[in-house]
Amino acid sequence: MTRRRIRGAVALPALGVLGAVLFWGLSGLPPFGNYHGIYGFLINHRALPQRHTTNAVTATVFDYRGFDTMGEEFILFAAVTGVVLLLRKTGEEGEDEPPEEEVRSDALRLFGMFAVAGGALVALWLIAYGLVTPGGGFQGGVALASAFALLFLAAGYGPWARRAKDAALDPLESLGASGYVIIGLAALISGLPFLTNLLGPGKPGTLWSGGSLSFINWAVAMEVAAANVILYKDFLEQYIAPLARGRG
Amino acid sequence: MNFLAYGVAGWICLVGFYGAIVSKNLIHLALCLTVIQSSTYILLLSIGYEKHGGAPIFKGVKLGTTAVDPVVQSLTLTDIVISVTVIALILALALDAHKKAGTIDPDQLADFHG
Amino acid sequence: MLVATLVPLQASILGLVALAATAVALCRNTLRQILLSGVYGLLLVLLFVVLQAPDVALSMLVVTTVAYPLIVLVAIARTRAGGVDGSDGDDDA
Numbered sequence: 001m002t003r004r005r006i007r008g009a010v011a012l013p014a015l016g017v018l019g020a021v022l023f024w025g026l027s028g029l030p031p032f033g034n035y036h037g038i039y040g041f042l043i044n045h046r047a048l049p050q051r052h053t054t055n056a057v058t059a060t061v062f063d064y065r066g067f068d069t070m071g072e073e074f075i076l077f078a079a080v081t082g083v084v085l086l087l088r089k090t091g092e093e094g095e096d097e098p099p100e101e102e103v104r105s106d107a108l109r110l111f112g113m114f115a116v117a118g119g120a121l122v123a124l125w126l127i128a129y130g131l132v133t134p135g136g137g138f139q140g141g142v143a144l145a146s147a148f149a150l151l152f153l154a155a156g157y158g159p160w161a162r163r164a165k166d167a168a169l170d171p172l173e174s175l176g177a178s179g180y181v182i183i184g185l186a187a188l189i190s191g192l193p194f195l196t197n198l199l200g201p202g203k204p205g206t207l208w209s210g211g212s213l214s215f216i217n218w219a220v221a222m223e224v225a226a227a228n229v230i231l232y233k234d235f236l237e238q239y240i241a242p243l244a245r246g247r248g
Numbered sequence: 249m250n251f252l253a254y255g256v257a258g259w260i261c262l263v264g265f266y267g268a269i270v271s272k273n274l275i276h277l278a279l280c281l282t283v284i285q286s287s288t289y290i291l292l293l294s295i296g297y298e299k300h301g302g303a304p305i306f307k308g309v310k311l312g313t314t315a316v317d318p319v320v321q322s323l324t325l326t327d328i329v330i331s332v333t334v335i336a337l338i339l340a341l342a343l344d345a346h347k348k349a350g351t352i353d354p355d356q357l358a359d360f361h362g
Numbered sequence: 363m364l365v366a367t368l369v370p371l372q373a374s375i376l377g378l379v380a381l382a383a384t385a386v387a388l389c390r391n392t393l394r395q396i397l398l399s400g401v402y403g404l405l406l407v408l409l410f411v412v413l414q415a416p417d418v419a420l421s422m423l424v425v426t427t428v429a430y431p432l433i434v435l436v437a438i439a440r441t442r443a444g445g446v447d448g449s450d451g452d453d454d455a
Contacts, residue, residue, distance in 0.1 A: 003355050004270060004272065004355060007269055007270060008269065008270040011265075011266060011269040011270065012266075015262050015265060015266055015269075018262065018265070019258065019262045022258045022261070022262070023255070023258055026251070026254040026255070026257075026258055026291075027251065027254075029254060029295065031250040031251075032250045032251070032252070032253050032254070032294055032297060033250070033297055033298065033299035034298075034299065035295070035296060035297065035298040035301075035316070035317055037296075037317060037319075039317075039319055040296065040298075040316075040317030040318060040319050040320075043304075043318055043319065044304055044306075044315045044318060045311065045312065047306075047318075048306050048311055049311075054305060054306045054307035055304075055305050055306075055307075055417070056304040056305070056306065056315070056318040057304055057305075057318045057321045057322050057325070057417045058417070059318075060318050060319055060321075060322040061322040061325070061326060065319070065322060068323075068326075069326060072326045072327075072330055075330050075333075075334070076329075076330050076333050079330070079333035079334050079336070079337045080333055082337045082340070083333070083336050083337050083340045086337075086340040086341065086343075086344050087340050087343065087344075126420070132307055133305060133307060134303070134305060134416035134417045134420055135417070135420065136325075136417060138325055138326060138329040138421055139325070139329075139417065139420040139421045139424060141329070142329055142332070142421065142424045142425055142428075142429060143424045145428075145429075146424055146427075146428035146429065149428060149432060224329060227333060228332070228333075228429065231332075231333060231336050231429075231433065232432060232433070234340075235336070235339075235432065235433050235436040235437075236432075236436065238343060238436060238440055239436045239439055239440065242440075252373055252376055253372070253376060256376045256377075256379060256380045259380055259383075260379070260380060260383040263383060263384050263387045263388070264383065264387050266387065266388075267386075267387030267388055268387075272390070273392055275392045275434060275437050275438060275441070276389075276390070276392055276395060278434075279386065279392075279395055279396065279399055279434070280386075280387050282399065282430070283383050283386055283387050283402075286383070286402075286406060287383070289406075289410075289418070289422075290379070290406075290409065293410065293413045293415055293418065294413070297413055297414070301414060302414055303414045303415065303416050304414075305416070315414075316413070316414045316415070321415045321417055321418050324415070324418045325417050325418045325420075325421045328418065328421045328422055328425055329421055329425060331425075332425055332429045332430065332433075335430070335433070336433050339433055339434065339437040342437060342441065343437060343440055343441065346440065346441045352441050
C-alpha cells in the first residue's frame, strides 16, 4: 500500500513533465484539417488506376505497404503462440469430457441459430468485398471469429468444444501466415521483387480486382480468424475447467 | 480550437499512464494499456484528416474528390486487430501468475519468488 | 489564413471520448471497468466515423464488442478471490 502511494506521488510530477513536453511537441503539428503529406494524396489518386481497387485503405495495407502488414501478421502469430504456450493444457490436467452445461433459454438458442449463420455471412462479405467498400481481411477475420464465438454463447460449451478443435485451427492459422509469404515468394521466383503484384489488376469495383492483393486479403483473413478462435478457445477452457471440476 | 483533437489524444495518453502506474490489479493494468493505445489511434487519425474530406473509398465517387489520408488509417486498423492478441498475452500472463502466486496485485507479485 | 476546421460534432465527440477515457483508467473495480471500456469503444467508433475512417471504425467495432469483453471477463472470473462461484469482489478501493 505504501509502495503504491509513493509510486503515485512520484508519478504525478513526472507525468506533468511528460505532458508538458508532449503538448509542446503536439503544438508543432500542422493545424487540424490541413494535411501536408504528399504520400496520402498520391495513393488516393493512383490506387484506382493502378490496382483497380476502389478502397484505397485496403490497397495500402495489402499492396503499397504489404511488407509492413507481413511484419504485423508475425506479431499476431508470435503473440498467439505465447498464449498457447501459457494456457494450453498439456497432459497433466487431463482430457476431461466437456461438461454438459446446457443453455436452457429457447430464445437464446433461436437467436443463436440466426446470429451465427448471419454473422458468418456478413463476415465473409466483409472479407470478400474488402477491396471495393470498407472492409478487408483484418475486420472480416475478427468478425468471423466472433460469429463462431456466438456458438458458445447460444448453444453451450459442448457444441463449441466439439467444433473448435486444435487439429483444425492450428493448420489454418499456419496456412494463413505462410500463405502470405508464399505469395510474396512467388513473385521472387519469377524474377520480380518480393511481394510484387503478379496477376493482372482486374476490373475495378468487382470481386476480381487487385490481382494478388485479393489472395493476400484471404490469407490474412484466414490467419486472423483462426488466431482469434484459438485465443477464445484457450480462454474458455480456462473458464470451464473449474466448473467441470466442481461437478466432479 | 484546432488543437482540440491533439490535446484530447495527449490527455488520454497521460491519464492512461497514470492509471497504469497506480494500478492494483494486472487486469486493470491491461485495460489502461488499451487506453494508451487508443490515444495513439486518435492522434494518427487527426493528423491525417483533411478539411471537407471524405472517406478514401472511391466506389461511385469521382476520382479526385478530396479524401483523408489512407496511410494512417492502414496503420491504425492493423494495430487495433493485433492489440487484441497482445492484450490476450498479457492476460494469459496474469492468469499464470494467479495460478502460481495466488494474487494479481503487482506489488505483491514483486515480492514473490519461485 | 487558416479556417477553423473542427466541426461541432467532432468537438463534442472528442470531449465525450476524453471523459470516457478518464473514467476507464481511473475505475477500480475490474468488472465495472470492462463495461466502461465497451462504452468507450463505441464512442471511439463514433469518433472514427466522424473522422471519415470507416475501415478503422469497423475493426474497432468488432474488436471492442466481442473480443475484449470475452477474454477480460474470463480473466476476471478466473482470478476472483473466492473462485469462479465466489461472490466476493476482487478489489475495491
